[in-house]
Amino acid sequence: MLNKSSTKHHNIMMMKKVKTKIKNFCKLVSVFTGIFMLSPAYASDWLQCANLSQIDVNSCEILNYPSTSYEYAISYNTTEPLPVVCSTWNVGLRIYNKQPYMILSDNPPLGMSYGGFIFYRGTQASDDATATCPSGQWRHRYWRLGQNNAIETNFYGGNGCYGDLPIYCRARREASTNNILNFQQKRLALLADSSLLKSSFYL
Numbered sequence: 647m648l649n650k651s652s653t654k655h656h657n658i659m660m661m662k663k664v665k666t667k668i669k670n671f672c673k674l675v676s677v678f679t680g681i682f683m684l685s686p687a688y689a690s691d692w693l694q695c696a697n698l699s700q701i702d703v704n705s706c707e708i709l710n711y712p713s714t715s716y717e718y719a720i721s722y723n724t725t726e727p728l729p730v731v732c733s734t735w736n737v738g739l740r741i742y743n744k745q746p747y748m749i750l751s752d753n754p755p756l757g758m759s760y761g762g763f764i765f766y767r768g769t770q771a772s773d774d775a776t777a778t779c780p781s782g783q784w785r786h787r788y789w790r791l792g793q794n795n796a797i798e799t800n801f802y803g804g805n806g807c808y809g810d811l812p813i814y815c816r817a818r819r820e821a822s823t824n825n826i827l828n829f830q831q832k833r834l835a836l837l838a839d840s841s842l843l844k845s846s847f848y849l
Contacts (some may be wrong), residue, residue: 679721692719692727698741698765699782699809706732706739711815719814723747724765728812738768742789749788750801761790764799765808777809 695716696708707713719727720743728743743762751758766786767775775785787804789797 692816694812695815696813697809698768698784698813699813701732701741701813703739703767703782706734706741708813708815715818716815718765719815719816720765720811722811723749728762737770738766738774740769741765741784746791749790759790761788763787764789765811773804775807780809783807783809 663813695711697780698720701708708716708718711718717729718732718741719729721727722743724747728745728747729825730741730743732739732741734740744766746760746762748758749761764787765775766787767779767784773783774787775783779785784807785804786808787799788802789799790801792798
């Protein structure tokens with residue numbers, strides 16, 4: 647039979663376990679809420695999944711994050727990741743932002759341009775990354791929307807070669823539930839206290 651001291655200690659330990667289980671449960675609820683009650687805009691949060699030099703120069707994809715299931719993004723001149731697309735045209739690869747933002751805007755009253763960034767390699771450009779940058783890096787330039795909807799890239803020399811620029815991924819809306827769940831598990835693995843989720847849910 648437990649004495650009062652042992653009973654009190656036992657009750658304290660039980661309360662700690664209950665609090666831990668409740669915290670774990672709330673995290674799990676958050677995950678499943680993110681899966682089954684998704685914003686119309688996207689299926690999951692952005693996760694830093696690679697850097698620019700880790701994009702395969704043949705497929706333009708990131709290992710373990712195929713573009714058929716994941717969307718890619720880059721944060722450049724912005725505080726949030728901007729979705730990007732990788733395209734080909736006879737030779738080389740080009741990665742650029744889908745959603746334009748304001749560039750050449752140091753003095754807004756004098757005017758601004760709608761545009762963004764482009765990273766390229768394997769093209770016929772004289773400054774192409776394969777000819778002028780270290781192995782695996784990409785050449786950067788800015789682009790802007792000019793007259794008659796023409797895309798201009800020759801107004802500014804760009805910012806050189808990039809390889810360690812972070813790339814972000816998120817599961818596509820069209821992805822299967824299993825794919826989104828796996829992605830959420832990868833995201834949770836990066837949380838500082840995610841080890842709590844590994845404890846048994848039952849008391």
